[in-house]
Amino acid sequence: MKKQIPLILIGNKVDLERQVDRSEAEDLAKRLGCEYYETSAKTSENVNVVFEKIARSCIENIIP
Numbered sequence: 001m002k003k004q005i006p007l008i009l010i011g012n013k014v015d016l017e018r019q020v021d022r023s024e025a026e027d028l029a030k031r032l033g034c035e036y037y038e039t040s041a042k043t044s045e046n047v048n049v050v051f052e053k054i055a056r057s058c059i060e061n062i063i064p
Helices: 024-034 047-062
Strands: 008-011 037-038
Touching: 008 024, 008 047, 024 037, 037 047
Parallel strands: 008 037
Antiparallel strands: none
């Protein structure tokens, strides 16, 4: 069984003025074959969700 490195594309600082168009980021995630989340460390938006996703992916790759 080949183990994969979990990959999630994260757009941070969504509480500030946007620097990258969301559709552009989603398109990149699609090309990379990963999920895309927007987060904010300042407001905690989606921070726990992303950490949980990464942790679950790691566990799934360890335990067949």
